[in-house]
Amino acid sequence: MKRFLSLMYAVLIAGSIVGCSGETVKPDNSTTPPADVKSAEDLLNNEIEGEITVSCYDTVFYRDFLETAAKSFEQKYLGTTIHVDSVSQMPDVKSNESEGEKRIAIEAEEDAQGESDYISKINTALMSGGGADLFAMDILPFYKYAENGQLEDLQKYMDLDTEFNMDNYRKNIIEALKYNGGQYIFPLDYSFNYYEYDESLFDEAGINKLQASESFSNEQLVEIAAGLFDTDPAGPHEMFGMKGYINTSLGTSMFNELFLENYSGFIDIQNRKASFTDGTFSQLLDIIKDWEDKGYLLPSDSAEVSLDDFTASTDNQYYYKLKDNIELLLRYLRKEGWELSLPTAGITPSTDNNDVIAGMQAVANGSARFSYSQAYGMNANSKNKRLAWEFIKFMASQEIQETLQLYPGSLTGLPINNEARLSKAKDGIIGELFIQSGKSSANKELTEAQQEALDEYVKTVESFSDMLNTYPIMDTTIDSVINSEVKQFFDGKKSSEDTAKAIQSKAELYLNE
Amino acid sequence: MRKNPFDFGLLFLLPGLIGFVIFFIWPFIISLGYSFVESLRFPMDKPIDSVFVGFKNYLDLFKNESYLMSLRNTLIFMGICVPLNIVLSLLAAVMINKVSRYKEIFVLIFLIPLVIPSGSMIFFWKALFATDGYLNYILSLFSISEVNWLESEITRYVIVFIFIWKNLGYNIVLFVAGINNIPKLYYEAATVDGAGAVKSFFDITLSNLIPTFVLVTIMSIINSFKVFKEIYLLTGSYPHESIYMLQHFMNNMFYSLNYPKLTTATSILVLIITILSQALLKYERRKSV
Numbered sequence: 001m002k003r004f005l006s007l008m009y010a011v012l013i014a015g016s017i018v019g020c021s022g023e024t025v026k027p028d029n030s031t032t033p034p035a036d037v038k039s040a041e042d043l044l045n046n047e048i049e050g051e052i053t054v055s056c057y058d059t060v061f062y063r064d065f066l067e068t069a070a071k072s073f074e075q076k077y078l079g080t081t082i083h084v085d086s087v088s089q090m091p092d093v094k095s096n097e098s099e100g101e102k103r104i105a106i107e108a109e110e111d112a113q114g115e116s117d118y119i120s121k122i123n124t125a126l127m128s129g130g131g132a133d134l135f136a137m138d139i140l141p142f143y144k145y146a147e148n149g150q151l152e153d154l155q156k157y158m159d160l161d162t163e164f165n166m167d168n169y170r171k172n173i174i175e176a177l178k179y180n181g182g183q184y185i186f187p188l189d190y191s192f193n194y195y196e197y198d199e200s201l202f203d204e205a206g207i208n209k210l211q212a213s214e215s216f217s218n219e220q221l222v223e224i225a226a227g228l229f230d231t232d233p234a235g236p237h238e239m240f241g242m243k244g245y246i247n248t249s250l251g252t253s254m255f256n257e258l259f260l261e262n263y264s265g266f267i268d269i270q271n272r273k274a275s276f277t278d279g280t281f282s283q284l285l286d287i288i289k290d291w292e293d294k295g296y297l298l299p300s301d302s303a304e305v306s307l308d309d310f311t312a313s314t315d316n317q318y319y320y321k322l323k324d325n326i327e328l329l330l331r332y333l334r335k336e337g338w339e340l341s342l343p344t345a346g347i348t349p350s351t352d353n354n355d356v357i358a359g360m361q362a363v364a365n366g367s368a369r370f371s372y373s374q375a376y377g378m379n380a381n382s383k384n385k386r387l388a389w390e391f392i393k394f395m396a397s398q399e400i401q402e403t404l405q406l407y408p409g410s411l412t413g414l415p416i417n418n419e420a421r422l423s424k425a426k427d428g429i430i431g432e433l434f435i436q437s438g439k440s441s442a443n444k445e446l447t448e449a450q451q452e453a454l455d456e457y458v459k460t461v462e463s464f465s466d467m468l469n470t471y472p473i474m475d476t477t478i479d480s481v482i483n484s485e486v487k488q489f490f491d492g493k494k495s496s497e498d499t500a501k502a503i504q505s506k507a508e509l510y511l512n513e
Numbered sequence: 514m515r516k517n518p519f520d521f522g523l524l525f526l527l528p529g530l531i532g533f534v535i536f537f538i539w540p541f542i543i544s545l546g547y548s549f550v551e552s553l554r555f556p557m558d559k560p561i562d563s564v565f566v567g568f569k570n571y572l573d574l575f576k577n578e579s580y581l582m583s584l585r586n587t588l589i590f591m592g593i594c595v596p597l598n599i600v601l602s603l604l605a606a607v608m609i610n611k612v613s614r615y616k617e618i619f620v621l622i623f624l625i626p627l628v629i630p631s632g633s634m635i636f637f638w639k640a641l642f643a644t645d646g647y648l649n650y651i652l653s654l655f656s657i658s659e660v661n662w663l664e665s666e667i668t669r670y671v672i673v674f675i676f677i678w679k680n681l682g683y684n685i686v687l688f689v690a691g692i693n694n695i696p697k698l699y700y701e702a703a704t705v706d707g708a709g710a711v712k713s714f715f716d717i718t719l720s721n722l723i724p725t726f727v728l729v730t731i732m733s734i735i736n737s738f739k740v741f742k743e744i745y746l747l748t749g750s751y752p753h754e755s756i757y758m759l760q761h762f763m764n765n766m767f768y769s770l771n772y773p774k775l776t777t778a779t780s781i782l783v784l785i786i787t788i789l790s791q792a793l794l795k796y797e798r799r800k801s802v
Contacts (some may be wrong), residue, residue, distance in 0.1 A: 123770055148770045481751055493644055502664065506751040513579040513765055513774075 040156040046386040051081035054376070054391070056136030057118045062086060062374060066136075073394050080387060085132060087118050115139050115476060126150055126381070133382040134391065137185045137375040141475050143269055145377065146184040152378040153182040157389045164393060169416050173370060176471050180270065186392050187375040188401070189413030192368065192468055194328075195221060195358040196321045201237060202228060207356075215360035215368060215467065218258055219287075222296065225319045229296065239296035241318040244288045245490040246300070247483070252322060254297050255486060258284050262364045263472040267507065270473075274507035281503070282496035285489055289496075300490050321355065325414060328460055329428040331355070332453040357460070360467055367470040373413045398423070414461065422458065429454045481506045541783065547776040570777040580778065583762040586755060590669065590740070594676050595733045599726070602681050606688030607718070620689060623682035631679075635746040642671055642747075663748055669755040676740045683736070684729050691725030692718065727797040731790050738782075 054070070056062040063086045070082035119140065125131040126145075135145075145151045158164050166174070173190045174183070197210055202225070209224045210216075218240075225239055246253040259266070266281060267274055275281075291297050334352060363369045376395070378388050394400055401420035415421045429450050446454060482503055489499040551566045574580050609619045626634075641647050642662035649659040662671050695718065703713045741760035744752055750765055751757070759782060766775035 119768065123768060126770060127772065144769055150770060477750065488644075505754050509579050509582070509754060509757060510751055510765075512577065513762060513769065513771075 041160050043386050044157065044161055044389075048077050048387055048390050049079050050384045050387055051083065052133035052382070052384050052387050052391065053083040053085055054134040054136065055085045055122065055132030056138055057087055057115065057140075058136065058138040062136050062138060065374065069391075069395050069400050072400060073391055076394070077390070082391060087114070087121075119476075126379070129381060131379050131381065133379050133384060133388040135377050135379060137377055139476055140377075141477075142185050142375075142377055143179050143473050143475075146179050146182060150380055151184040152380045152382070152385065153184060154186055154378060154389070154392070155183040158183065161389070161393070168398075168418055169396065170414075170418065170421075170465060172466070172469055173372075173416060176370070176469050177372075177375065179473070185375040185377045186396065187372040187416055188395055189374055189415055190370045190372050190465075190468070191325050191413050192370045192464060193322050193324060193361040194464060195361060196323050196327070196355040197221075197358045198237075198317055198319055198321075198354045199356045200354040201225075201317065201319050210356075210358045213359055215362035216358055217261060217362045217364075218254070220362075221320050221358070222291070229294075229319065237317045237319060238298055239291070239319045241298065241316065241321055243298045244292045244300040245486065247487055253300070254288050254291065255285075255490075257322065257361070258288065259482070260369060260472060261362070263369075264367075264470070265364055267472075267475075267478060267511075269475060269511070272511040274504055274511055276500045276504040276507065282500040285486070285496040285499060289490075317354075320358065322361065325461060325464070328357075328457055328464075329425070331357075332429065332457060333431065360464055363470055368464075368467040369470045369472065370468040371471070402427075414465070421461075425458050425461070426454060429457065475510075477510055478507055481510070541779075544776040545780050547772055548780045551773055570773045571781070574774060574777050574781070577774070579757070580762055580774075582754060583757050583759045586669075586757055587738070587759045590672070590676075590756075590758065591734060591737045593669075593673050594737050594740075595730060597673070598677055598680055598684055598733050599729055601677060602684030602729070603688050603722075605681065606685050606692060607714070609685065609689055610692050616689075620682070620686060623685045625682070626679045627682050631742050631746060635743070638675060638743070638747055664753050666753075666755055668748075668753045672740060672744055672756050675743050676737065679743070680733065680736050684733065687725055687729050687732070688722070691722045695721045723800045724797055727793045730793055734786065734789060738786075 054066055056066065063084060066082075066084045066086075070084055073082055074080055122131060122135070122140065135151075142151065158166065170190065173187060177183070177185055177187055195216055197207075199207065202210070206224055206228055213220075222239060229237075229239060240254060242257075243253050245255045262280065262284065266276055288297070292299060331352075360368050376392055378385060378392070382388050396417055398417050398419040401415040401417045402423040415424055426446070430446065485494070485499050485502045485506075488494040489496060494502070548570050549565060549567060551564050551569065605623065609616055612619060639646070643649075644659055644661055644663075646662075648662060652659060660667060662668065699717045699721070700713055703717060708716070738758075738760065741758055741764075744756050744758065745761070745764070748756065750761060750768070752761070759778065763775055763778050763782075766772075766778065
């Protein structure tokens with residue numbers, strides 16, 4: 001037995017020496033294309049057939065879209081089957097109707113355990129050689145999958161597929177989602193935030209300052225309005241119609257906004273660095289507390305906003321409002337007599353009568369941030385990559401993007417496909433996007449006023465879109481650490497310094513693992 | 514005359530042995546193999562994607578700050594818990610042994626924590642140690658400022674307390690059995706020779722309990738690794754840095770799909786436990802001769 005062990009040990013040592021000094025794979029400098037590019041080339045010549053599975057956690061934004069897209073795809077490519085696998089609970093949909101007005105609220109609760117179970121299920125499947133062919137990147141940390149080689153780099157397909165033309169899509173958005181030089185996920189849509197201000201609350205000097213720039217940070221906005229706020233003749237109006245902190249990542253709060261504004265300074269996922277203890281983060285927390293104390297923000301409490309609260313608060317006035325890109329469209333429709341409101345969780349509704357566009361929500365170092373509601377990555381172990389790529393392409397095509405609402409209940413995502421974005425803009429101006437409200441227009445011909453509004457809308461959206469270049473790579477683990485620590489700060493249980501220290505320690509631990 | 518007759522008793526061992534090999538030895542051998550390769554893709558069903566790297570994963574692991582922290586914490590935790598558990602359970606066993614009536618009831622009381630599922634106790638621990646929990650409420654009655662029991666340096670001792678609470682009874686049973694196995698004759702002879710209670714305890718009880726000590730130590734070491742369940746349920750995957758254990762690292766590596774680190778850490782853990790138990794068994798054999 002001892003001899004056997006010694007032999008094994010010797011074999012291991014020998015193997016180790018070979019392993020350490022053995023041949024390393026050197027880049028091939030010859031003109032022959034790399035093996036993976038060659039295989040992608042061969043793959044694209046394959047027939048589109050067979051079946052694939054698309055896995056998503058989210059049922060609100062993804063499943064309906066996927067099922068409809070799958071059906072259309074199967075009709076177009078006979079002999080193919082797209083399975084959609086989703087796990088999360090359907091959200092609660094509440095509605096009330098009075099005086100001909102219908103209000104709908106969708107309540108999606110965070111389910112940390114459910115998310116963790118889903119990730120665990122995906123990981124186990126991947127480790128055992130299985131897993132879906134396509135993954136919706138709703139809660140999965142795509143950078144980890146990319147680093148571990150679980151996701152296919154789609155760049156080679158994008159380059160080699162003659163039917164795919166990058167000029168048909170929002171290039172800056174797709175490229176901003178590259179990680180370590182690879183295109184591991186492909187977005188179907190994007191959205192961004194911008195600020196509007198209530199003209200009736202500003203003097204001329206304030207308005208001039210707000211018209212002088214294309215983008216603003218939250219601190220710049222506060223600086224402009226601080227003097228007016230102190231001498232507010234019309235009574236106390238909060239500076240922003242949002243709370244300092246809300247205990248969920250689903251909504252918007254000033255903490256979320258300021259944190260994301262400075263995100264790259266706090267977390268550098270690519271280089272595994274966390275910087276929460278240099279004073280900037282604790283200062284950020286103190287600023288929010290200070291703004292709360294001064295009455296700039298709504299108080300941070302956990303009280304839920306009911307539909308009745310929503311109705312009651314529609315006459316509120318705020319100096320600034322953080323708006324989603326869909327509001328650029330609603331601005332025009334309201335002028336036409338539409339009564340539409342698509343509030344974001346955490347932002348209290350208010351009157352829109354005096355709102356004027358201020359500019360893009362700026363991120364530190366002059367960048368502008370966007371988010372997506374849907375993006376997909378391909379399993380590197382997929383047995384039918386040809387079909388998987390074709391389905392991604394199909395979901396991003398004009399055909400599917402202009403006929404489908406990107407997700408029901410919300411219309412904020414702008415299609416990644418340029419033609420589809422333009423077509424949806426037209427649908428928006430004539431009201432077809434809002435069919436549920438009962439004011440659809442069957443007439444697709446635009447009036448002169450509508451054409452003018454469309455031109456203005458498209459110009460604004462595209463000029464804002466041109467500025468977008470940053471997608472903060474979020475990680476659910478770090479988010480959950482930050483959320484639980486920051487909650488203790490806003491509950492008054494921890495100082496800003498202690499909160500920053502606790503986050504630093506845990507984030508560092510996580511990133512260094 | 515037949516030489517080396519076949520021992521049919523071995524056949525009865527076979528089913529257990531087969532299960533042990535299939536569910537423990539074989540997966541471990543596969544996992545050991547994984548720790549010597551670096552893969553560009555998992556699972557490593559395609560040899561082209563994995564490269565044999567010898568001990569590189571092991572060397573990398575010992576440069577990994579999180580791993581070193583988890584190893585250090587695990588060793589500190591073991592260093593505190595194992596001796597403390599042994600001393601306390603030995604004292605309790607000796608005291609129970611002195612009791613003439615209802616001995617079994619005392620043993621049973623100490624065994625209760627062992628059979629209560631960890632999950633159900635977590636609610637109690639959370640309520641007890643939360644910043645707005647019972648303990649801090651009691652402290653506030655004496656005007657003592659609140660303590661962050663689960664998120665500060667003190668957390669390690671909270672976990673030590675939970676570990677002792679849970680595992681004390683198990684060791685008590687082993688020690689009570691060990692003490693009962695010592696022939697009463699030894700004590701009677703010692704008394705005749707004029708030895709006092711303390712001398713008898715050290716020279717008879719302790720020296721005759723060496724096999725039990727070895728068993729208790731091995732079991733305590735193994736059980737100290739199992740404390741992860743409680744820590745995880747109480748504080749999640751990323752607890753305070755003083756209670757971030759090896760199992761946290763391994764569990765998190767699974768979630769990160771980092772199979773080389775996971776299997777390398779597992780192999781090192783198995784190696785440490787094997788060396789420790791072998792050393793203890795060798796010590797026991799030497800002392801028993």
